Amino acid sequence: MEGAGIDLAVIGGTGLYRLAGLEDPVAHRPDTPYGEPSGPVRIGLLHGSRVAFLARHGESHSVPPHRINYRANLAALQQLGARRVLALNTVGGIGDRFGPRVLACPDQIIDYTWGRISTLCEEPGTEVLHVDFGDPYTPALRAQVLEAAHAAGVEMVDGGCYGATQGPRLETRAEIARMRQDGCDLVGMTGMPEAALARELGLEYACIAIVANWAAGCGGAVAQITLQEVLDNVEVASAAVPAVLREMLRQ
Ligand code: HPA
Numbered sequence: 001m002e003g004a005g006i007d008l009a010v011i012g013g014t015g016l017y018r019l020a021g022l023e024d025p026v027a028h029r030p031d032t033p034y035g036e037p038s039g040p041v042r043i044g045l046l047h048g049s050r051v052a053f054l055a056r057h058g059e060s061h062s063v064p065p066h067r068i069n070y071r072a073n074l075a076a077l078q079q080l081g082a083r084r085v086l087a088l089n090t091v092g093g094i095g096d097r098f099g100p101r102v103l104a105c106p107d108q109i110i111d112y113t114w115g116r117i118s119t120l121c122e123e124p125g126t127e128v129l130h131v132d133f134g135d136p137y138t139p140a141l142r143a144q145v146l147e148a149a150h151a152a153g154v155e156m157v158d159g160g161c162y163g164a165t166q167g168p169r170l171e172t173r174a175e176i177a178r179m180r181q182d183g184c185d186l187v188g189m190t191g192m193p194e195a196a197l198a199r200e201l202g203l204e205y206a207c208i209a210i211v212a213n214w215a216a217g218c219g220g221a222v223a224q225i226t227l228q229e230v231l232d233n234v235e236v237a238s239a240a241v242p243a244v245l246r247e248m249l250r251q
Contacts, residue, residue, distance in 0.1 A: 006051065007050050008046075008049065008086060008249060009052040009084065010053050010054075010087075010088065011073065011085060011086070011087045013090045014061065014212075014231075015235060016055070016090070016234065017060075018053070018059075019042070019046070020242050021046055021047075022045070025042040028042075028076075032072045032076050034069060035071075036072055037069065037072045037076040038058045038068055039059045041080055042054075047246050047249045047250070056190055065168055070116070074194065074198055082203065084204035085203050087205065087208070088207075089188045092188070092225070093211040093218060094176060094179060095160065095180075095185035098160060098186055098211050100214060100233045103155065103210060103237060103241075104160045105137075105157070105158060105159070106160040107135070107159045108159075109191055109195055110161060110179070113164050113165065113166050113189075113193070118197070119197070136195045137206045138204040140204065141205065145208060148244045148251065149244050152244050156208070156244075160185035161183050161186070162185075162186045162187075162191045162209060163182070163187045164191040166189065170215075171215060176216045195207070208244070210234055212230040212231075213229055
């Protein structure tokens with residue numbers, strides 16, 4: 001089945017461990033030059049198209065953001081025939097337009113992560129790539145996502161800057177205040193190095209950010225952020241994602 005071609009690969013984040021409606025999924029565990037992906041890549045049919053799904057944190061949410069083998073995940077999808085990758089990322093909202101349960105298709109990234117292997121050019125002797133990353137998400141794929149959302153009648157914010165933090169803890173209010181000053185609208189822990197690696201691999205890559213909570217000190221929120229709040233909001237907001245996928249596969 002390797003290389004047979006996949007119309008769309010979807011990477012699911014926190015609270016998104018299965019792809020609803022994926023028919024006759026077959027689990028693949030390809031070996032990659034970078035090691036093993038977070039879990040099986042499940043390939044099946046969605047609205048008649050071949051779609052792959054991978055749970056970024058593993059299917060039982062056991063891999064923390066800084067320990068995810070981002071290189072193996074993307075290489076596995078590519079080896080299985082994926083050319084375009086849609087990342088679903090659970091995030092906190094910083095900007096006023098990005099409250100809980102909002103869906104957004106960000107167009108910029110600021111990377112605050114550290115100590116993660118963030119390039120394919122790590123091994124000695126590998127040719128060093130300096131890929132263009134001015135538009136970290138593939139503009140054509142972003143346009144497809146936004147058009148699909150529109151066609152499906154799903155509200156989605158067009159744009160926004162995703163600030164990628166190290167996790168797994170959430171941020172302090174001061175950290176979020178600094179990120180806001182930097183221009184971040186959203187905060188999540190897994191947007192990088194995934195996007196950069198996708199670019200190095202030559203994959204088309206876009207993100208649907210699912211806002212689970214107000215980031216620390218934002219939106220007038222004073223209560224502590226709980227995992228239950230995150231999961232509840234992700235469940236509600238991500239209910240619209242299948243309709244967006246349906247329209248994307250129709251395009
Ligand atoms: N910060 C970082 N990552 C997140 C958050 C947050 O507030 N919510 C969901 N993922």
